[in-house]
Amino acid sequence: MSDHVTDTATETFVAHRNLLFTVAYEMLGSAADAEDVLQETWLRWVKVDLGQVRDPRAYLVRITTRQSLNRLRSMSRRKEVYVGPWLPEPLLTAPDVAEDVELAESVSMAMMLVLETLSPTERAVFVLREVFDVSYDEIAAAVDKTPAAVRQIAHRARRHVDARRPREVVPSGKIRAALESFQRAFESRDLQGLMDVLAPEVVLVSDGGGVKQAALRPISGAAKVIRFIVGGTGKAEGTLTSDPTVVNGNPALVLRLDGEVDGIMAIRVEDARITGLYYVRNPEKLTRVASETPLTLR
Template sequence: MANRDAGTDAGAAMTTATDSFIAHRNLLFTVAYEMLGSAADAEDVLQETWLRWSDIEHTTIRDPRAYLVRITTRQSLTRLRTLRRRKESYVGPWLPEPLLIAPDVAEDVELTDSLSMAMLLVLETLTPTERAVFVLRDVFSLDYDEIAQAVDKTPPAVRQIAHRARTHVAARRPRETVSPSQTRDALAAFQQAVETGDLTRLLDMIAPDVVLLTDGGGVVRAAVEPVVGAADVTEVLTRLSGALPQPTLVNGHPALIIRRDGRIDTIMALRLDAGLITGLYAVRNPDKLSRMNRETAMGR
């Protein structure tokens, strides 16, 4: 009888652990993706999180959400350091993996701002610990004590890291908030230019120092260095003439899907500053386009 009761208790505990993990899965995935910029690596982190979560005594856990975020953050930090070494040998510019996200997530302005291609690239310039602290504090609003446990620092140290990271990000993020209508206008001009090959209207919207990054990962043809300047960027864009781009939302922001022979060839995202296109991000690496046929559940 005692063995049966013990088995029943263990089964109930596992059910509770599973329910808690499922309830917070979207949050955990989003934390990992914000940390890594890769959905595939975020999924691996979630598997590691589950293995560790399922192997602890849950009766001692007072706040499952905080504990799960702590595990996910630590696993993400470990994975991030591995990714940084991998990126050193990456062929050409590395761009985050683009995602289709649900409309209700896209309505969360603060979250989608942190998910934009431009913002994720800014986060790439932080140290791993700075990135973790910034994401947990400024995106997910965790308190400093919780973050301290996640990154193995003291709360005062976390406050200093948060301030340093926030200052760093503020100096590099888009200089002003761009309205949805401005973004749609820029995207419409870009779409028309690609379809017709007429870059006249688009030239009026491109900043003189615009930067085009193309991520082919060494798998497909792409520029291995950033293309800088309106003249050089527009020359590259003329090669897309005749394609049929489809407007979509990538990471909650307007972007274009460019197909070739019925398959997704390129995801093109834009960065706008002061009404001008200052950044173009073209993801062509097929390994990074596999999720563009379905929505990815995210949340906070």
């Protein structure tokens, strides 16, 4: 392969890298696995005859989708033996991600959890069609289905997601306000304040991966959630602090124990109250909260 062809392949890949990472991450919920997919995509891309490629972006998305599907199927086996609930790997994101309402909603912890309920093919089709607006023909080529079959899968996946996603897209300002109320009550151990900001049907999902203490099953109901939060953090061996941050394009809290990152708390807000708390403590999932990860739909 000539140096010119290699340079062209490299430039094209780099130009679309953030998009490809976003595709892979939305399909997998894991930054580490998304990075592995990008490496596999690159190894296949450099072997392609670029003279036969009409649309490099579409071709790269196709390769990434296929590699993500392979990885997603193997991940399902890992999740079967995972200790406790599995939450997506949180990403520290730049302000421009939060400003892009469509992108912020698509990578929110709440939506990523909804995507976990889809089959691998349904997830690929939904992400490509609903998030990245890829044509049915292109999706068909990526998932080895007919366009007609892809349309049916897309309809089924959309109906499934719509039944489980938040009823409304909540502006980041309202999410931030709810988070600030939660943070104040959390830090002061204000039980009434927590009761006021948490919806009666709130659900807390904590992910320790068998390494850090976490609930082995989701906790439902405001009273039980408050008992877990206050009781659990009260046993912390050290000084526990919380600071606002932006994770997956949405306001969140980073919890530190004696200055070291101990976890990320993301939330789901509906009607100005918190209906979902997502607490990631697994150290292996906290490697991408120190520096921003660029995400894009284009």
